[in-house]
Amino acid sequence: MASSTSLTLSQALLARATSLHQSSTDRVSLATFTGLKSSSTTTTTTPLLSSSRRAANRRCAALPGPARTRPGAVKAVSVETAVGQAADTALVEKSINTIRFLAIDAVEKANSGHPGLPMGCAPMGHVLYDEVMRYNPKNPYWFNRDRFVLSAGHGCMLQYALLHLAGYDSVQEEDLKSFRQWGSRTPGHPENFETPGVEVTTGPLGQGIANAVGLALAEKHLAARYNKPDNEIVDHYTYVILGDGCQMEGISNEACSLAGHWGLGKLIAFYDDNHISIDGDTEIAFTESVDKRFEGLGWHVIWVKNGNTGYDEIRAAIKEAKAVTDKPTLIKVTTTIGFGSPNKANSYSVHGSALGAKEVDATRKNLGWPFEPFHVPEDVKKHWSRHAPKGSALEAEWNAKFAEYEKKYKEEAAELKSIITGELPVGWEKALPTYTPESPADATRNLSQQCLNALAKVLPGFLGGSADLASSNMTLLKMFGDFQKDTPEERNVRFGVREHGMGAICNGIALHSPGGLIPYCATFFVFTDYMRAAIRISALSEAGVIYVMTHDSIGLGEDGPTHQPIEHIASFRAMPNILMLRPADGNETAGAYKVAVLNRKRPSILALSRQKLKQLPGTSIEGVEKGGYIISDNSSGNKPDVILIGTGSELEIAAQAAEELRKEGKAVRVVSFISWELFDEQSDAYKESVLPAAVSARVSIEAGSTFGWEKIIGSKGKAIGIDRFGASAPAGRIYKEYGLTAEAVIAAAKELS
Known part of the structure; x- marks a missing residue:
């Protein structure tokens, strides 16, 4: 059995996490701790597989059956041993169709939503949630769970159906029936603050894959710092489903470039290669070789040619991806949007509209689905019911593992526990510097660096970096090296000139361990225009990122109007759930950082000067807290x-x-x-x-x-x-x-x- 100390850790984590989801706390159950062991799985290395540019031929999979094979590409090879313990094929297909029809029925009832992606991606979702991922439905916040991100957030009924089948208390049948309605816990795009089991808020395309890079970075960083040869206490994967739209958005390339550079081997992304966008076939605007691009970005690439019914192909691809530990993997899964719909599959019309009663009936007949709306067949329900006890057993096993870790590595365990629970060290704020009017005049960007370095000494989860402006933003942590592929334990993150990706990656870091991991990122204030969407998602998803924005006015001088922010302060004051802070001197800068660290559910923007400013009489840290x-x-x-x-x-x-x-x-x-x-x-x-x-x-x-x-x-x-x-x-x-x-x-x- 897990020790009482470990129970306290898990219970504290659940209590802290549920407090972040106040609208849902009454629906979340406390995890049980049975101490049972889960069966381990083994993986074998398979040869590196490559893929080529998709051919121009259309798939003809409105009817059930394998997707058309495209010439010139190598597909994932099926294997006898699945990644997890798979059910028989008939039950798997029944489960997959359950997912499809829960999505169809919810969208139909709401007369609003996106049925196409859930219908096409249901096989991927089933294999992940039923056979591969490690999670505890009764404690969605178990620290060592695998993370799943639906970057193509419009297809959220896929995730809601999976959470429902897996036994998450946050998505009951009534929640599915109230999809997209007022007060519902199943909003039109995934919201981490609304639905326990949803890791990050997605919807603006590309944000999710970038968040996932942040989640995977956090895992790699914490594993490098706290794992021991005899106890790998941090060990989980990040899985993503992204679509053509995510691939087109520049943010995805920014983030995936960094993921390849950093060698995030526990990041596995499924690319829903369905060739359909809102305006029509992707051939009208998106004809690049995604495969070759990702290979160039340093990713391992696999092509699953039959994402509609090739369940063993999907399993084999995941097995291969897990065997590649030194780079992230993109699994391109060729699917049919709206699979099973006789008249709308493989068309843009199934992307963002209900099928309509006539087509729903036709789809039921086509897929042999005689059940009423929202019905989960008993054998499917029974099959999925094992995930609650299995998840509790996985968590109990990890709790026992942490108890042993704590006995042997007290200092590391205390640090890791503070990151997991989000508890700040007692007296941390005393590390912040203070100033008098006699202190030398200085730019607040320089005073900011003093604060950053002071905080890094006392906050174990404090890390971050700049978009290739560290020497101008003054954001280097002097006592640490660079987070790189071979030095992931370090805390200076080099983002390169990728402001948008940087912001979204930091959202992922913050949401990996809310309150415990405290990421900051920096650029010139005017370049928040390049990352505004990520900052908005920070505010919406309650990700407490600290945005260090220097060169905050015309005070930067000769660089001119392209670099001089004018409307930016006002625009962020207009954004909900953002703290916009513009300190005047050293004491106010220290006060701004105190406020930013304390506000873990609200991102902060610090606007800092390039020019030197006097230390003013009357300023104080305490005053800053009043605004x-x-x-x-x-x-x-x-x-x-x-x-x-x-x-x-x-x-x-x-x-x-x-x-x-x-x-x-x-x-x-x-x-x-x-x-x-x-x-x-x-x-x-x-x-x-x-x-x-x-x-x-x-x-x-x-x-x-x-x-x-x-x-x-x-x-x-x-x-x-x-x-x-x-x-x-x-x-x-x-x-x-x-x-x-x-x-x-x-x-x-x-x-x-």
């Missing part, structure tokens, strides 16, 4: 004549203006407004103490768009900012020409007060 706070004030009774509000590099300008106004007898309050989101969360009483409603004379200054500032300064206030693109010139000259000066603040204050 907006007073750094200086010579008024009394909470009745200043004017309130000057600044962020980042312009807070210093506001402070200078205040000094001059006070010399003229003005009662002036200076407020640092580092984070609108944090300020919004404060009590009304606190907000009134900082920005009293009776004081309408308010001036804000920020080197960015003035959009949105009326919310803070009111209709009678004055926002000084930039509502046009920047210019190429020394920073000081641009500030003067654009009117971001103390003189401009003083003039506005006098006009209002």
Whole structure:
């Protein structure tokens, strides 16, 4: 039996994980720990298989039967010993058709959804969830589970059907019947925060495969750090299904290039090669050799020619993929979208629309399916019912393994446990540096590097890197080397010039061990435009990535408007569940990192300066946590004549203006407004103490768009900012020409007060 310590670890993990899914906690059962052993499987190495560019011939698989063989390619060879313990072929086919019709019925009932992919990919899904993957349906958050990502998220009914059959409490029959409805746990694309058993949120094509690269990176990194010759405590695979659309998106190439470079051998991706996109056959816009491209990216490539009924081919491909340990594997599976539909299979019309009652009936007849909608035959139900006890046994076995690990490797076990549970070390925040007004002026990007290195010493799950700008973003962790194929234990991740892929990979890292693995990534702030979709998914999926964005304004100077962010701060303030932080000096930078580390369900963006800034009197880590706070004030009774509000590099300008106004007898309050989101969360009483409603004379200054500032300064206030693109010139000259000066603040204050 597992020790009490191990039980505590698993229970703590489940409790922590379910707290991240508050809408679903009442449906998740606590795992049982039986201590049973699962049967081990063996794999044998098969010869390296290659594939060629698909031919232009169409498949004719509307009716059940093997897909057409394409000339010039080598397919996966079937083997007698399956990857897992397979059922007899008749039951396998019945199970696969159950998956198909659960998807068909759910889409039909909702009159909305995408039935084509689930119908075509059901064999892949069945083999993975029924024969290959290691998971515990009663504890979807068991740490050492295999991860599955449906990158082609529109086909989510495939995953919901599989979760339902496997015994996940999160997807009951009623959940399938409420597919895409208000309050449902089966939304129109997979959402990790909504449906336990879903690892990452997918839908925007390409995000999922990039997330999967992050998941696989996390596994390889933790395995390298914590596995021992006598105890491989971290040992799981990441499986992905992606489609033609994912392949077309640039993010997939960025992420898969890195996966090949890093040699992520436990990443196995299934490419649903069905040749159909929304506009028609992929021949109209997508004719490259995916096989050769992935071979060039450093992947092992296998072609399963018959993804419709070639179950042994799929099993053999997985077996071969597992035997290749030094590189990721792409299994190209040629399928028929909408397989089994007599009139719509292999057409774009089956991609994103319900089949319609007439075609559903025809498909039932075609596949010999006499059952009512949403029916799971008893023999299929009985067959799948073994996964709950099997999964609990797998987890119990791992718990016992961890208990032995903990006895022998106490220090490593304590670190790994903190990563698994997301518990931060006691007093970690004391490692953050503090500054005084006498401390040297410095760019907040440099002060950020001091914080990053301080945090890396005390947070075992802290890692990250830059998009080929580490020396400019100042993001290198000096006490660690580079995460590479042969040094995966290191914590500096070199992403290359791949901003979009970088962001999505970091989402995968964060969601692998929520709260415990804390990834950061960096580039110039203006280049968030290259990664905005990944940042949005961070916010949506509650992935606590820390985005370190330097060169945050016209203050970068001569590089000019292509590199000078203007609208970016405002745009991220408009994005839900994002913390947008723009620190003004060292103390605020340290405070921003404290806030970012503590917010594990909310990504943070730190906008940091290239130019040196003074260490200001009155700034503090504690103030940052309020979002907006007073750094200086010579008024009394909470009745200043004017309130000057600044962020980042312009807070210093506001402070200078205040000094001059006070010399003229003005009662002036200076407020640092580092984070609108944090300020919004404060009590009304606190907000009134900082920005009293009776004081309408308010001036804000920020080197960015003035959009949105009326919310803070009111209709009678004055926002000084930039509502046009920047210019190429020394920073000081641009500030003067654009009117971001103390003189401009003083003039506005006098006009209002």
